[in-house]
Amino acid sequence: MLRSPLLHFLIAGALLFALQSAWSRVPETPVVEVRQSDVDEQLELFRLQLGRPPTPEEARAVARQVEDEAIWLAQAFDLGLHEIDTVVRQRLVLNMQFLETGPGSADAADRPDAPSSEDPLAREQRLFERALELGMERSDTVVRRRLVDRVQAIVRAAVRARPIDEATLRGHFEATAEQWREPEMLDLTHVYLSRDARGDATQGDAERLLTRLVREAIAPEAATALGDPFLAGHRLRGATPARLVARLGPDFAAGVQGGALARWIGPVDSAFGSHLVWIHERVPSRIPELEEVRTRVVEDWIELESRKALREQVEARRKQIEVRVVDDEPADLAG
Structure with a gap:
């Protein structure tokens, strides 16, 4: 009642x-x-x-x-x-x-x-x-x-x-459609090169590794072993721009924006070092239906x-x- x-x-x-x-x-x-x-x-x-x-x-x-x-x-x-x-x-x-x-x-x-x-x-x-x-x-x-x-x-x-x-x-x-807009989401794998471990050699190491990954067509699952360990993991699923900023910093989030699918891109800088990134899928930003x-x-x-x-x-x-x-x-x- x-x-x-x-x-x-x-x-x-x-x-x-x-x-x-x-x-x-x-x-x-x-x-x-x-x-x-x-x-x-x-x-x-x-x-x-x-x-x-x-x-x-x-x-x-x-x-x-x-x-x-x-x-x-x-x-x-x-x-x-x-x-x-x-x-x-x-x-x-x-x-x-x-x-x-x-x-x-x-x-x-x-x-x-x-x-x-x-x-x-x-x-x-x-x-x-x-x-x-x-x-x-x-x-x-x-x-x-x-x-x-x-x-x-x-x-x-x-x-x-x-x-x-x-x-x-x-x-x-x-009237408030933009308020309900869902952000773009990315599924990606990144190979991490630690600035703390490599110092000034970080950028050069990243560029050489990128060349190898492209030349040998190394798959993302195998590529992560060629870099350094990353505590938060090398795979991100359904990552929004806000989540990327929170996890890896604004430079990384900006660096992968608009990146090509199914190919290696980088080096992309972050707060921790350099990354080589493979974008598996991009879900575009969208305004959901009212029922959702x-x-x-x-x-x-x-x-x-x-x-x-x-x-x-x-x-x-x-x-x-x-x-x-x-x-x-x-x-x-x-x-």
């Missing part, structure tokens, strides 16, 4: 309706306050990550992102998610346990409101309620992030439950539609509220 798409659609629709109703039922223009310190913190993080201060346009985008998070957080409080989410509850209880038993604090057993025989569940409830009294759910970064994720998940669930027709899916697939990547295309469509829905929801909310940046601690995140 829980796997029924119809049931998922109904549940997600009910959650989204609750979200939209909560945003529209306030009689006066609510105020969402944003701490200037939160904006400054994100601006500093931007500077550290990029090694430069943000431009005025980038700074406005950062500030708007902080405001958006505050809007989502206010909605989470309106829906009472801070009171029912188990992760939030556990975090707040742990915070209060630390405050009660940490350095400089009286042990919980010595508190007049916490008898030594206190039931564990009762103690957890007391600590949770005390955390809410202190407004800890509004100041703890982990709790804030969790609540934002929870309220955004309601929107995402509604998008995921929305049916997608075949024409829409195919249109999305065709349907699941991934559906997930990509859901992700794009979810981002769109989140933007639309928060922009709609902005029209209903006043966002106010304050220098001190906000009295209330939800009007």
Whole structure:
């Protein structure tokens, strides 16, 4: 029953309706306050990550992102998610346990409101309620992030439950065709000549061996014994350009690109030395059929539609509220 798409659609629709109703039922223009310190913190993080201060346009985008998070957080409080989410509850209880038993604090057993025989569940409830009294759910970064994720998940669930027709899916697939392109793949054998073992003679040894391989028409399987041992093996199957770069370096990957089939080519340099390469097969790059990547295309469509829905929801909310940046601690995140 829980796997029924119809049931998922109904549940997600009910959650989204609750979200939209909560945003529209306030009689006066609510105020969402944003701490200037939160904006400054994100601006500093931007500077550290990029090694430069943000431009005025980038700074406005950062500030708007902080405001958006505050809007989502206010909605989470309106829906009472801070009171029912188990992760939030556990975090707040742990915070209060630390405050009660940490350095400089009286042990919980010595508190007049916490008898030594206190039931564990009762103690957890007391600590949770005390955390809410202190407004800890509004100041703890982990709790804030969790609540934002929870309220955004309601929107995402509604998008995921929305049916997608075949024409829409195919249109999305065709519009993003290059995203699904499969890279070229090579099956090859390489004869390795170690730079560590041969030093300056590596290039000359490789050229002489190439001449011999061609003149005597030595098969790839026998040719590898004429070179040096290679720890990762001499045969690569289904090797994409990315795999070649990871295994042998960018010079090798570039050196075999476009190489002829069923003949010796080289010497091709790598991070380890020189290689003589025999390409057995080349599978050209291709865009697969929709059926081959349907699941991934559906997930990509859901992700794009979810981002769109989140933007639309928060922009709609902005029209209903006043966002106010304050220098001190906000009295209330939800009007």
